[in-house]
Amino acid sequence: xxxxxxxxxxxxxxxxxxxxxxxxxxxxxxxxxxxxxxxxxxxxxxxxxxxxxxxxxxxxxxxxxxxxxxxxxxxxxxxxxxxxxxxxxxxxxxxxxxxxxxxxxxxxxxxxxxxxxxxxxxxxxxxxxxxxxxxxxxxxxxxxxxxxxxxxxxxxxxxxxxxxxxxxxxxxxxxxxxxxxxxxxxxxxxxxxxxxxxxxxxxxxxxxxxxxxxxxxxxxxxxxxxxxxxxxxxxxxxxxxxxxxxxxxxxxxxxxxxxxxxxxxxxxxxxxxxxxxxxxxxxxxxxxxxxxxxxxxxxxxxxxxxxxxxxxxxxxxxxxxxxxxxxxxxxxxxxxxxxxxxxxxxxxxxxxxxxxxxxxxxxxxxxxxxxxxxxxxxxxxxxxxxxxxxxxxxxxxxxxxxxxxxxxxxxxxxxxxxxxxx
Numbered sequence: 001x002x003x004x005x006x007x008x009x010x011x012x013x014x015x016x017x018x019x020x021x022x023x024x025x026x027x028x029x030x031x032x033x034x035x036x037x038x039x040x041x042x043x044x045x046x047x048x049x050x051x052x053x054x055x056x057x058x059x060x061x062x063x064x065x066x067x068x069x070x071x072x073x074x075x076x077x078x079x080x081x082x083x084x085x086x087x088x089x090x091x092x093x094x095x096x097x098x099x100x101x102x103x104x105x106x107x108x109x110x111x112x113x114x115x116x117x118x119x120x121x122x123x124x125x126x127x128x129x130x131x132x133x134x135x136x137x138x139x140x141x142x143x144x145x146x147x148x149x150x151x152x153x154x155x156x157x158x159x160x161x162x163x164x165x166x167x168x169x170x171x172x173x174x175x176x177x178x179x180x181x182x183x184x185x186x187x188x189x190x191x192x193x194x195x196x197x198x199x200x201x202x203x204x205x206x207x208x209x210x211x212x213x214x215x216x217x218x219x220x221x222x223x224x225x226x227x228x229x230x231x232x233x234x235x236x237x238x239x240x241x242x243x244x245x246x247x248x249x250x251x252x253x254x255x256x257x258x259x260x261x262x263x264x265x266x267x268x269x270x271x272x273x274x275x276x277x278x279x280x281x282x283x284x285x286x287x288x289x290x291x292x293x294x295x296x297x298x299x300x301x302x303x304x305x306x307x308x309x310x311x312x313x314x315x316x317x318x319x320x321x322x323x324x325x326x327x328x329x330x331x332x333x334x335x336x337x338x339x340x341x342x343x344x345x346x347x348x349x350x351x352x353x354x355x356x357x358x359x360x361x362x363x364x365x366x367x368x369x370x371x372x373x374x375x376x377x378x379x380x381x382x383x384x385x386x387x388x389x390x391x392x393x394x395x396x397x398x399x400x401x402x403x404x405x406x407x408x409x410x411x412x413x414x415x416x417x418x419x420x421x422x
Contacts, residue, residue, distance in 0.1 A: 013154075025047070028040070032097050036098075042106065053088075061077075061081040062080045063193045070139055070164075087138050096118050097124055099124065113132055127158070143164075149171075150176075157181075162189055166201045169203075170212070172206055175210045175212075176209075188221045209232050213237075215236075218240070219243070219245075227250065230253055231257060233259075236259075239264065239301075247274075252277060253275065261303060263334045266305050266312075267308065272312045281300070281314060392422065395420060397413075398417050
């Protein structure tokens with residue numbers, strides 16, 4: 001019997017439940033949505049694209065009529081060109097993931113195509129999979145990962161590619177203790193609002209009382225909403241890389257949003273902040289960053305910039321008390337993040353390459369302001385370098401310092417950022 005041991009603070013997913021490998025998309029859907037604690041192993045691509053057929057309707061050419069321009073699915077096109085489009089139905093309705101689930105890819109094989117996942121429950125781990133190709137010609141074609149009233153969710157080493165709308169979307173219902181770590185947001189798109197291959201819709205955060213940590217993520221070739229920090233979201237963004245942004249990174253239309261950005265690398269970013277009304281601390285210098293001790297228990301790390309000249313000096317500390325009592329992610333110097341190697345080809349779908357992706361985050365799953373997963377699915381505590389790792393466990397990669405011996409199988413390199421016992 002295959003069992004997965006998860007050693008992460010707070011989040012356990014399916015825990016020690018027997019691992020199951022779905023034979024097809026129907027069985028995968030059942031495992032994801034039922035009330036049983038489950039460890040769901042994805043050892044192949046599950047293609048939902050044509051599972052619900054197609055539908056046709058009005059699509060507006062709001063950003064241009066060129067072949068590379070996204071269309072938007074809506075009835076009223078106003079002054080924009082009105083067209084008739086056809087899209088796949090499956091991608092527009094996500095799978096509602098039940099509580100107490102671990103979704104784990106095997107090597108580089110685990111993928112969900114043409115269908116997104118929505119978290120509405122609690123205690124969910126999603127690791128080492130790709131979610132891709134959700135009607136990416138059409139805005140409102142589908143979101144890759146969405147959250148609506150979720151709690152204690154850890155998304156780690158996940159690649160998202162070519163959604164119709166958002167890579168990540170947090171709805172109005174509060175989602176607490178959410179950690180996004182070591183993920184690759186691949187914005188390289190055939191269709192886009194700029195008609196130029198840069199995906200616009202990246203992170204939508206509009207929750208009424210969300211707690212989100214972003215750490216060690218790599219965001220590539222996007223145009224905006226990276227994030228759209230709105231609602232009453234409390235965000236800690238640490239040691240992420242934004243590379244090749246031809247629009248802006250941060251936006252948000254509500255004064256109740258709050259965010260600390262520290263130890264990040266911004267590479268070839270045209271504009272850092274646009275039309276943001278919330279409170280923001282951007283860790284501008286060592287002296288100012290000492291104030292973080294009241295919120296994080298330590299000074300903040302400065303951000304670093306390359307081919308990025310936009311001003312990023314925001315020093316609002318009036319929301320720091322909101323971090324008290326929460327588990328706080330650790331931070332490395334941004335210079336270490338910036339000089340890491342880029343995601344390799346095995347972490348991208350369809351052979352796409354990140355042509356200008358000069359840097360990448362380290363791969364150690366880390367703590368979260370809300371969720372605090374400080375470990376991987378290793379039986380030994382990360383950093384100890386001893387013990388053994390269960391089958392399908394994380395056993396190596398950039399920044400990993402835990403045990404590397406596998407109790408079953410052997411430690412195989414999936415990509416530069418992630419190795420797994422298989």
